[in-house]
Amino acid sequence: MTLPLKDRFDLPEGMIYLDGNSLGPLPKGVGAAVQSVIAKEWGAHLIKGWNDCDWMDQPARVGTRVGRLIGAPAGSVVMGDTLSIKVFQAVSAALALRPDRRVILSDSGNFPSDLYMAEGLIALKDAGYELRIVEPEAVADAIDREVAVVMLTEVDYRTGRMHDMAAVTDTAQNAGAVMVWDLAHSAGAVEVDLTASGCEMAVGCTYKYLNGGPGAPAFIYVRPDLVDTVTPFLSGWLGHAAPFAFDRSYTPGKGIERMRVGTPPVLQLAALEQAMTVWDGVTMAEVRAASLILSERFIAEVEARCSQLTLLSPRDAARRGSQVSFGFDNGYAAMQALIARGVIGDFRAPNVMRFGFTPLYLDVGDVIAAVDTLQDVLDRRLWDKPEYRAVGRVT
Amino acid sequence: MTLPLKDRFDLPEGMIYLDGNSLGPLPKGVGAAVQSVIAKEWGAHLIKGWNDCDWMDQPARVGTRVGRLIGAPAGSVVMGDTLSIKVFQAVSAALALRPDRRVILSDSGNFPSDLYMAEGLIALKDAGYELRIVEPEAVADAIDREVAVVMLTEVDYRTGRMHDMAAVTDTAQNAGAVMVWDLAHSAGAVEVDLTASGCEMAVGCTYKYLNGGPGAPAFIYVRPDLVDTVTPFLSGWLGHAAPFAFDRSYTPGKGIERMRVGTPPVLQLAALEQAMTVWDGVTMAEVRAASLILSERFIAEVEARCSQLTLLSPRDAARRGSQVSFGFDNGYAAMQALIARGVIGDFRAPNVMRFGFTPLYLDVGDVIAAVDTLQDVLDRRLWDKPEYRAVGRVT
Known part of the structure; x- marks a missing residue:
């Protein structure tokens, strides 16, 4: 191309x-695509749109399109919520994978909202967790056996400085920590190979380089071999194994579907799904x-x-x-x-x-x-x- | 009318x-309104749309329109996320108001996602909290001094059975519990007077009786005298006192703005804002x-x-x-x-x-x-x- x-x-x-x-x-085509969903899907099918128009599959379907650009296999990425919520979801799930450790390590180049969400998570858990923030250059040396989760944004939002995803992930995992990458400034911007990196989780937004429009939903990736064991603490009904059984207690769904929370933003997803066509053949x-x-x-x-x-x-x-x-x-x-x-x-x-x-x-x-x-x-x-x-x- | x-x-x-x-x-008019945001705002203003087109004020502006229908004063309701996320946000904040208590009380008529979110919150806190679920008729008697938060959906999603909001709120507060109402089947359906009820928090969705479309965002209300003291554990940057100062640590914003989390879904909000005009004069x-x-x-x-x-x-x-x-x-x-x-x-x-x-x-x-x-x-x-x-x- x-x-x-x-x-x-x-x-x-x-x-x-x-x-x-x-x-x-x-x-191009986003206006028409959204218009079609509004008039021909919502307007004509109303509640039946969830089945007739495949709205329910949209978060995983669009997730797979995003996945192609970040080295994630089909079915390992799902859309929903905002990036801040997805950071919370990933880091809370990651902490549970390392119950004996108490440190979330991040760097001063991370986007502030990621740090704020980690702060809120730590305050909520109220169990001696610590958010340790070092300079970007000091991350590798700061990864020790106290660190439960390394949470970094690959590309610094201010300077464009880029971490070495594979190397940092290796260092984290060698120290027994879980690696969570924020790809806000990576997805659609640089080559990302989540599979090759071996990182446990990644999150990102779609209104930047993926051109999904203002308020476009976020995405979350969980490494396929782990996804059926991670705990989605933001355990909303659409992550349930059988949402429409209306059970009284939560059973996480299969695969990446468990990382869904509430009702997906169908109009925003329609805009994004059309926007993803600009990557065809690229x-x-x-x-x-x-x-x-x-x-x-x-x-x-x-x-x-x-x-x-x-x-x-x-x-x-x-x-x-x-x-x-x-x-x-x-x-x-x-x-x-x-x-x-x-x-x-x-x-x-x-x-x-x-x-x-x-x-x-x-x-x-x-x-x-x-x-x-x-x-x-x-x-x-x-x-x-x-x-x-x-x-x-x-x- | x-x-x-x-x-x-x-x-x-x-x-x-x-x-x-x-x-x-x-x-009527939703298609045109969304089209206008896509073509004339996003398409023409791009990043400047956040300022030029008042996207940043949309969550509170639309919140005030919703507030009129539920007895909430201007500025006490803000839009965002999904109802499941807003339940998590409200209940987590409510628990922090009663640090010495360990029970979230709900009923079997609550929408399952609310129960699932409470389950996830309890698992995340991992500090001996309990979700106690009783039959709807038994709620009042079950409110005792162990109960930190009473979390109920006013109108039962299956049967339409409606709680007496004022009476239950009184009972909860007399026992020292915090009251959180889910108005999913109330907002736009029945008369709700949040102010008169005195409840601490309420949440709801807008794709049902408020006709905001598939995936329309949720809302959250916090009683105005409390809002500047509640802790938003989902502490995203748009709830920060100065989001664009990019501070390294979180300071909650003034008023209901602190309950915002990430970037608002501008297209969904545009649909909802237009949909709210059907209530004009009603x-x-x-x-x-x-x-x-x-x-x-x-x-x-x-x-x-x-x-x-x-x-x-x-x-x-x-x-x-x-x-x-x-x-x-x-x-x-x-x-x-x-x-x-x-x-x-x-x-x-x-x-x-x-x-x-x-x-x-x-x-x-x-x-x-x-x-x-x-x-x-x-x-x-x-x-x-x-x-x-x-x-x-x-x-």
Whole structure:
């Protein structure tokens, strides 16, 4: 497949979108697909839609499509809830696999919500658990025999720094810990091989590189040999072995189905299922190769033309995900000026200008045009204008 | 307002829909509203939609609309997740309010998922908690000083039997227990006054009587005087006091916002927000009055004409929600025969034929026509036909 595949997206005219790491753009056909579910399925079948229209199978069916992009076999991934809930579900199940240990190890590069969910889980268990947070570089050394679960986001949301999934998983497992990966900035961005890594569990979201739309559901993977033994503490009826038997007590379902909780978000899943068609015929190897061409070029152009900025991402492409971040003290205002000119990146405190590279809908011409605009903003000190300095909400 | 308001819905021609207690029908305008969010908001604003299109405020904004129907003040209800997750969130927070007690009291009329979530919570806490399940009639007597939380669904999903919310809440609170109500079969069906009841927390779903569509998000209410002290153990970033500060540790947000967890399902919320407009100008008092006219008439007609069926719902209208259930040993097949003839109710094991009455889109003529069909199915013993006896999936 020759990338990009811009014609698979409805991209706004005149916008260079470097924020697919926050929310992917609208794939073609999503509107029609959702419309069809609303009018022809819900509107016409009503309650019968659960059977007639295969809504009940949607979480596993879409999960298998996501699985292909992250090296997970069919039937090992299921969709549902939000990433924060799936983190809670994975880590709580993981702790139960190591009842004699009390430490959840994570790093300062993890997305805060993952840390918050672990905090909440520890407070809820109220049994001497500890969330130990180290610097990303110190993770391997910090994995000792106290650690029950290593919980990491593979690609750092601020800098794009990427863990070595296979190596960290090995280290964790050699120390007897359970490995849980958050693939929020990995799925659809970099090559992931969950099976090869041997990790026990993984979770991720689908509104970033998978273009599922705002509020698209999360996914969870459990290693197939383990799935029938993990305990889903968020034991909702749709994870029950026989949800419609309405038993009074919980019996977990077979396979990954047990990680379902409540009623699936049919409309969001319909949007996502259509969005997944943009990956038809695409391999993650070619996406990754194209992504590195874009990000390497971006770094080279920025460093050649925008000396005000300092690279915060790893220079070694192999240690970097699909985004590039530069530090700049006036980064917030500079980003607002860029956005006003149609180059959409985002800003993370305190000084991070973040740019995501998504080769499904970006090419080298876009990269060069984006740097042209960036250079202009910097050279003309547009970040000094009051309208860009006013701090609004930052999503 | 004169009910019904059939023109506010897109109802299939020739169908009498008595299953709004499972999944409400499609309100007019939902397709267009969702389409607009997809094409004009997501498609055009992309990441900027979070600010430009007020997606971030949607959970509380829609929550306030739901709150009006359940006697909850503006700002005390927020949308998100699924009902099962919200049950977990409410009960876990409630337990923390009574740290010296170890019993969650519920009843056999509760929806199984609520019981399963409590089971999972107890297993997760692993600290001697107990889920005590009694018969619905025995709840009041079972509330003693061991009970930390009373967790009940107001209206029984099988029979429509309704608890006396005010009285049970009083009994619970007099014994020092925290009261959590599940309003799945109440919100939009019966008059609920959360404020008057004084209950600490309530949860519910929006795909039944609130017509939010398959997978519509749940809601949670916390009594305003308590909300700033409850602990959200599902402590996701959007419940944080400053989500975009990306602090490393969790600080709960102000008010009901702390009960948010992850990224809200924007498309589902857009559908729900539009669906809530069917309640414009409608009071729950008139809905309840109309609902009782329908259900009383249904009971009278069935009992006069269908002697094969036995009323399972309370005969006293004041003790019954907005549904009526009849017992019939061949109920599964009889319901399939009814459905094949365009009268949509549903079946719950072992013998429950369930009919929901929703005066927004049903009138007495529908009730009589439904009973005509039911009588025909029974008199002609159509439930004996093999095509109706084959057991498929029951949703």
